[in-house]
Each structure stands twice: as C-alpha cells, then as structure tokens.
Amino acid sequence: MAGLDLLERRLVFVTGKGGVGKTTVAAGLALLASQRGKRTLVCEVDDKGDLADFYEAGPVRYDAREVQPGLYAMAMDTERSLDEYLRIFLRIPVMGRIGPVARMFDFVATAAPGVKEILTVGKLCYEVRQRRYDLVVVDASATGHVVGQLAAPQAINTLVQVGLIRSQTDWMLDILSDRHRTGVVIVATPEEMPVNETIELAGRVRDETTVDLAAIIVNRVLPELFGRGEEEVFEHLRSAPRAGVDAAVGGDIAPLLEAARLAVTLRRTRAAHLERLRDGIDPDLPLLYVPYLFARTHGLRSTRVVADALAAELGY
Amino acid sequence: MDGRRTGSVEQLLAAHEIVIACGSGGVGKTTTAAAAAAMAAARQGGKVLVLTVDPAKRLANALGLEGFGNVASRVPDAAFRQAGITPRGELWAAMLDTKQSWDSLVRRHAPDAGTAGRILDNPLYQNITGRFIQAHDYIAVERLYELHLDGVYDLIVVDTPPTRNALDFLDAPARMADFFSSRLLRMLTVPYKSRLVNFASKPFYQVADRILGTQFLQDIAEFFILFQTMAPGFVERAEAVSRLLHDRRTTFVVVTTLEAAPAHEAEFFIEMLAARRFHLGAVVLNKVLPDYLRDAGGASARLAERLEGGATEAAAALGDGFADVGPAQLARVLTEVAENYLRFQLVAQRESEQEAAFGRTPEVVVSVPYFENDIYDLGGLLELGGRIWS
Numbered sequence: 001m002a003g004l005d006l007l008e009r010r011l012v013f014v015t016g017k018g019g020v021g022k023t024t025v026a027a028g029l030a031l032l033a034s035q036r037g038k039r040t041l042v043c044e045v046d047d048k049g050d051l052a053d054f055y056e057a058g059p060v061r062y063d064a065r066e067v068q069p070g071l072y073a074m075a076m077d078t079e080r081s082l083d084e085y086l087r088i089f090l091r092i093p094v095m096g097r098i099g100p101v102a103r104m105f106d107f108v109a110t111a112a113p114g115v116k117e118i119l120t121v122g123k124l125c126y127e128v129r130q131r132r133y134d135l136v137v138v139d140a141s142a143t144g145h146v147v148g149q150l151a152a153p154q155a156i157n158t159l160v161q162v163g164l165i166r167s168q169t170d171w172m173l174d175i176l177s178d179r180h181r182t183g184v185v186i187v188a189t190p191e192e193m194p195v196n197e198t199i200e201l202a203g204r205v206r207d208e209t210t211v212d213l214a215a216i217i218v219n220r221v222l223p224e225l226f227g228r229g230e231e232e233v234f235e236h237l238r239s240a241p242r243a244g245v246d247a248a249v250g251g252d253i254a255p256l257l258e259a260a261r262l263a264v265t266l267r268r269t270r271a272a273h274l275e276r277l278r279d280g281i282d283p284d285l286p287l288l289y290v291p292y293l294f295a296r297t298h299g300l301r302s303t304r305v306v307a308d309a310l311a312a313e314l315g316y
Numbered sequence: 317m318d319g320r321r322t323g324s325v326e327q328l329l330a331a332h333e334i335v336i337a338c339g340s341g342g343v344g345k346t347t348t349a350a351a352a353a354a355m356a357a358a359r360q361g362g363k364v365l366v367l368t369v370d371p372a373k374r375l376a377n378a379l380g381l382e383g384f385g386n387v388a389s390r391v392p393d394a395a396f397r398q399a400g401i402t403p404r405g406e407l408w409a410a411m412l413d414t415k416q417s418w419d420s421l422v423r424r425h426a427p428d429a430g431t432a433g434r435i436l437d438n439p440l441y442q443n444i445t446g447r448f449i450q451a452h453d454y455i456a457v458e459r460l461y462e463l464h465l466d467g468v469y470d471l472i473v474v475d476t477p478p479t480r481n482a483l484d485f486l487d488a489p490a491r492m493a494d495f496f497s498s499r500l501l502r503m504l505t506v507p508y509k510s511r512l513v514n515f516a517s518k519p520f521y522q523v524a525d526r527i528l529g530t531q532f533l534q535d536i537a538e539f540f541i542l543f544q545t546m547a548p549g550f551v552e553r554a555e556a557v558s559r560l561l562h563d564r565r566t567t568f569v570v571v572t573t574l575e576a577a578p579a580h581e582a583e584f585f586i587e588m589l590a591a592r593r594f595h596l597g598a599v600v601l602n603k604v605l606p607d608y609l610r611d612a613g614g615a616s617a618r619l620a621e622r623l624e625g626g627a628t629e630a631a632a633a634l635g636d637g638f639a640d641v642g643p644a645q646l647a648r649v650l651t652e653v654a655e656n657y658l659r660f661q662l663v664a665q666r667e668s669e670q671e672a673a674f675g676r677t678p679e680v681v682v683s684v685p686y687f688e689n690d691i692y693d694l695g696g697l698l699e700l701g702g703r704i705w706s
Contacts, residue, residue, distance in 0.1 A: 017341060017342065018340060018341025018342055019340060019341040019342020019343065019577075019578065020342065050577065142341070189342075191342075192690055193342070194342070225652055225656055226649065226652060227648075229645070230645065230648065230649050230652070233638075233641050233646060233649045234649050234653070236641065237638075237646075237649065237650075237653075240634075240637050240638075241637075244634075244637060245634065247633075248630055248633035248634040248635075249619065249622075249623060249630045249633070249634075249650070250619070250622065250630075251615065251616075251618070251619035251622070252615065252616070252619070253619070253653075254608075255608040255609070255611070255616040255657065256616060256619065256620055256654060256656075256657045257653065258606070258608055259608070259609060259653075259656055259657045259660050259661075260652070260653045260656050260657070262606070262660070262688060263656050263660065265688040265689070266688055269688065269689055269690065294659035294660070294662050294663055295662070298576055
C-alpha cells in the first residue's frame with residue numbers, strides 16, 4: 001500500500017471541504033509522526049486559530065513552539081513570512097520599521113496573483129529545505145483555495161519573467177514535485193458534498209499541480225452495528241410485542257431500538273457515498289478510514305484517538 | 317428552547333424581502349435556504365427566488381432543474397404536484413456564476429467597450445477576480461442587489477458562499493469601495509501613469525523590483541489603471557449594496573449544527589451581525605440528533621448500562637418468542653443495541669450542552685432533526701421546510 005510512505009515524506013498538505021475535520025486529521029497525523037520519533041512541524045495556514053485546541057498547549061503563532069515532545073506547531077502569517085524572506089535572502093531589515101513600504105507590500109501581496117500563496121508555500125518549502133524537521137504537516141486551505149496554493153510556484157514562473165522570486169521558484173518546485181518528499185492528503189466524510197468535492201479536487205490536483213496526491217482520508221466513518229444475521233434478529237426484536245420485551249429487559253426499550261435503527265440507516269446512507277468515492281478516484285490511491293468519534297469533548301484526547309486510528313490504518 | 321419563542325420562520329419570511337442564510341461549510345446552509353424558499357412559494361405565494369452558490373447536483377434535481385445557471389429558472393409546478401402540493405406562488409432558482417457575473421459587472425462599469433475588452437482580456441483579470449478582495453463575496457451581494465433592484469421577486473433567499481471568515485461577506489461591499497478610493501491603489505498606479513516616481517514610494521519600488529521584477533509590476537499597474545476607470549460606478553454601487561444589506565427588509569438567518577466548531581463560528585457570527593447592526597432573524601440548528609437520545613431523565617441510559625452487562629439474562633427472559641434465535645446471538649444484539657445507544661447519547665448530550673451555551677439568540681430558534689436520508693425531490697425539501705416553518 002502506497003500510503004505506507006505517507007510519513008516518510010517531508011511535506012504533507014492536508015486539505016478538504018470545510019467542516020469535514022481537516023484540522024482534526026492534520027493534528028492527528030502530526031501527532032502520530034512525532035510519536036514515531038519524527039521531529040515534526042505542524043502548520044495551520046488559515047488564521048482560524050483552531051489548531052491550538054487540538055493540543056491544548058496554548059496559542060499557536062508564527063514562531064514554532066513545541067506542543068508535544070518532538071511536535072512543533074506554528075500558524076502561517078504571510079507578513080512574517082515576507083519579513084523572514086527579506087531578511088534571509090535580501091538582507092533587508094524588518095519591514096515593520098518602514099511602515100508605508102510594509103503596507104505597500106501587503107497591498108501587492110493581496111492584489112498580485114500568487115504572491116500570498118508563494119509566501120505560504122515558500123515558507124513551508126524553506127522549512128523542508130533547512131532540514132530542521134523530519135516532516136512538515138500542513139493544515140492547508142480548504143478545497144477551493146488549496147490548488148491555487150500548490151500551483152503558485154508554477155503560476156509565478158509563468159507570470160514573472162525575471163527577479164528574485166522567479167529564480168527561487170525552481171527549488172520550491174523541486175521539493176513540491178518530488179513525490180518522495182511532498183504529498184497531498186484530501187480529507188472527506190462519507191456524505192454527499194464532501195465526496196463530490198473530493199473527487200473533483202483529486203482531478204484538479206492531478207491536472208493543475210505538480211504535487212502528488214498521496215492518500216484520501218475518510219473521517220467520521222460509522223461502525224457497522226450488526227454482524228451477519230444479527231440485523232434479522234434486531235428486526236425480530238423491533239416487531240415483537242413491546243410489552244413483553246420491556247418486561248424482559250426491565251425498562252422502556254423503544255429509545256434504544258430507535259437509536260439502533262438510526263445507526264443502521266446512517267451507516268447505509270454513508271456506505272453509498274463511500275462507494276461513490278471509491279468509484280470516483282484512482283483505484284491505486286490509498287483510502288484511510290478514521291472512525292466517528294463518539295466523544296464528549298474535543299482536544300488532545302481526541303487527537304490521540306485520531307492518531308491511533310491513523311496508525312492502525314497505516315499498518316503501524 | 318423552542319417553547320418560549322413567539323416568532324416563527326413563517327412570520328420572518330412573510331415580513332422580509334431578502335433572507336440571507338449564512339454559516340460555516342457543511343452545516344446544510346444551501347439545503348436550508350432552498351427548503352425555506354420552497355415553503356414560502358408553496359404557502360405564502362408571490363414570486364420566490366432562491367439564489368445559491370454551489371448547489372449539489374442532487375439539490376438542482378430536487379428542484380426539478382437540470383442545471384440552473386446565472387439566469388433564474390422556474391421550478392415547474394409539476395414538481396410541486398408530485399409532492400402533493402398546489403403552490404400558491406412561484407419558486408425560482410438561480411446559481412451564482414462568479415466569473416460571468418464579474419464580466420457583466422465590468423461591462424457595465426467600464427467607460428467604453430474598448431476598455432471593458434482590455435480588462436476582460438488582461439491575463440491578471442481572472443486571477444484577480446478569483447482571489448482579490450473576496451471576489452466571490454462581493455459578487456454574491458452585488459448580484460443580490462441587482463435581482464432586488466429588478467423588482468421581479470417578492471422574496472429572495474440567498475445562500476452565501478462558503479467563506480474562510482464569515483465576516484468577508486458582510487464587509488465585501490465596504491471593502492470594495494475602500495479599495496477604489498485607497499491611497500495604495502494610487503501609489504501603485506501613479507508612477508506608471510506619469511513616469512514621475514513618487515518619492516515616498518521609492519523604497520517600495522526598489523524592493524519590489526528586486527523581488528517581483530519590473531515587468532510584473534508594470535503588468536499589475538497597467539491592470540489597475542484600467543480597473544480604476546470603473547471606480548465611480550463601482551463605489552456608488554458598493555455603497556448601495558451595503559445599504560441594502562442594512563435595510564429593514566433584509567434579515568439574516570444563521571444556520572449551524574451543534575458540533576463544536578460550526579457552533580462556535582455561528583456564535584461569533586451572531587455577535588458580528590449585532591455589532592454591525594444587521595438584522596438577525598433566526599438561528600436554525602440543523603442536523604440535531606433526536607430528543608430521545610438526550611434522555612432527560614436518564615432512564616434510557618440506565619437501561620442501556622444494565623443491558624450492557626446483563627444481556628444474557630435479558631435474552632433468557634425474552635425466551636419463547638425468540639425460540640428460533642440462539643440466546644447467545646440475541647444477547648449479542650441486545651449488547652450492541654445498548655452500546656450504540658450510549659455512544660449516540662454522548663453525542664446528543666454534547667449537542668444539548670452546546671445549545672444551552674448559545675449566548676445571544678434571536679426571536680426565532682428552530683431545531684431541525686437529523687435527516688437520515690438525503691433529500692432527492694421537492695417533497696423531501698418541503699418536508700424539511702415544514703420542520704423549519706412554524
């Protein structure tokens with residue numbers, strides 16, 4: 001299974017439709033890597049500040065901070081990324097000291113296609129190039145934006161003919177296009193729209209970027225409630241005279257039976273979407289499953305459960 | 317929570333001309349908007365339009381439309397009849413085509429056809445309308461304004477684009493106006509207009525040149541010089557759009573599930589609507605697990621816990637009626653039923669806590685139960701609509 005090398009890569013982008021648990025999976029994957037002895041950086045790209053909750057270790061900022069042993073977390077900030085870039089490559093002091101210039105840059109970065117994206121991808125590639133970490137896991141933008149990010153170096157290459165950025169997209173492309181080093185993971189849930197978007201995004205990653213699609217992770221998979229023959233027993237139980245059943249179990253069993261029926265129906269509806277997903281993607285692409293978390297709270301404990309589920313799926 | 321509320325979505329829709337559904341991705345916003353619009357058309361009459369951004373193919377089919385585009389099309393009465401309803405009004409549906417809408421906006425505001433053509437042909441144009449100043453958000457409100465101005469519809473229900481930040485949609489018109497009047501835009505374009513490089517912007521150009529290259533900067537500047545020709549029309553329009561959002565005929569409906577992240581975002585959005593003095597009409601709590609799982613008295617959970625440990629005894633007590641089923645298998649099924657209940661009950665309780673934690677809420681708060689099956693036709697949509705309605 002090709003998914004086995006997922007954590008052997010150096011840079012993994014985790015994306016997916018809003019609401020599918022993209023950050024949950026990115027957080028779990030990074031935690032798993034660190035548990036397996038890899039010095040790992042996890043980076044949140046959208047400034048939502050959600051990542052912090054998954055490790056319960058205080059706010060996550062641009063400067064990476066160790067949140068678990070061997071696991072470092074940061075939040076992308078394109079202004080800071082630009083500062084860093086100018087300092088390292090141009091030896092220009094911090095932009096903050098020359099206010100109007102910084103504002104102009106912010107303006108160009110917002111306006112010019114690809115500049116903000118290149119500052120994001122550039123920083124991530126730089127961390128890979130510097131070899132400070134064994135693995136960089138990116139909680140990337142949602143499906144609508146991630147292609148723009150991944151394709152930014154090529155876009156810059158065609159738009160910008162000369163200049164420093166142009167000369168620097170080459171080494172970024174080297175890293176991004178190397179499937180041994182870089183991969184994209186799409187997170188989906190077994191529901192209609194997430195499956196549609198996943199199939200569409202898989203095609204776009206293949207057609208519009210040079211980055212390898214490494215795996216699809218299906219989140220919130222409901223367990224199969226009944227084994228072989230058991231569903232008939234369950235139906236028998238449902239149609240039996242209720243008073244007799246209630247007396248035998250010592251209480252009103254109706255809510256319990258209703259909940260079981262709900263679980264069976266949900267599982268069945270979702271199975272159909274899962275099948276559609278399997279039919280819609282390259283059959284060689286690894287599909288990993290993360291179970292629905294019937295948990296009271298979120299936070300580090302849930303992140304650990306996700307990491308364990310991923311470990312099992314990856315064959316660890 | 318529902319019991320002490322006086323208003324209803326029905327009244328809300330009757331009293332407004334524009335209803336804007338917002339919420340984070342995956343909460344069922346599009347379906348909710350379509351269901352509300354379908355109910356309004358069926359029960360209240362008049363011409364009702366649902367303007368959606370990225371409808372599932374299934375939803376388009378549910379509305380009886382093959383694939384609706386930027387031009388509104390009418391949902392056939394036959395679709396209503398199939399659902400056993402004779403609608404009092406008309407239901408129309410339109411999809412927002414961002415690119416097409418931007419193009420027509422440029423054609424309208426450019427000083428002449430030649431300039432419009434040069435903007436549309438500019439290689440940066442598509443890139444910039446795709447990414448810049450929340451182009452999707454702006455065009456969505458802009459299109460809404462246009463439709464409202466036409467005066468064809470009595471009610472327009474809008475499904476907002478999925479945003480990274482819920483505020484983008486609200487702030488888009490103002491930001492658009494700001495952009496055109498900004499000093500930054502002038503600073504960027506002036507040197508290329510006059511060859512007289514502004515002294516203050518000099519260090520910027522030196523640095524920018526080294527990084528981006530002169531050619532690229534010039535391309536950008538040229539594009540913005542063209543774009544600036546549309547400024548007066550754009551600014552005026554953006555201000556009018558902003559006024560419409562604040563108009564008393566406009567109301568917002570926040571849609572959310574009771575999962576932690578969407579609920580958190582919904583609360584934030586509710587605060588922001590208040591801070592910006594928009595009218596919050598209703599909160600729709602979607603995909604809520606059924607009441608029997610909340611198990612207020614705890615009796616079901618106690619039974620489930622007892623069954624988990626004592627399934628063998630219960631199976632034996634069931635006895636005769638299940639003669640053809642082995643007691644071991646019966647006990648296994650009972651254990652699974654009990655465990656399943658406890659798992660879902662945990663989630664339902666989390667939802668109930670989340671619901672209680674909602675701070676500021678509007679007059680109308682409705683809970684919509686989890687629909688176990690996907691909605692495939694107008695009948696399903698109306699059934700969902702009925703749950704929101706009163």
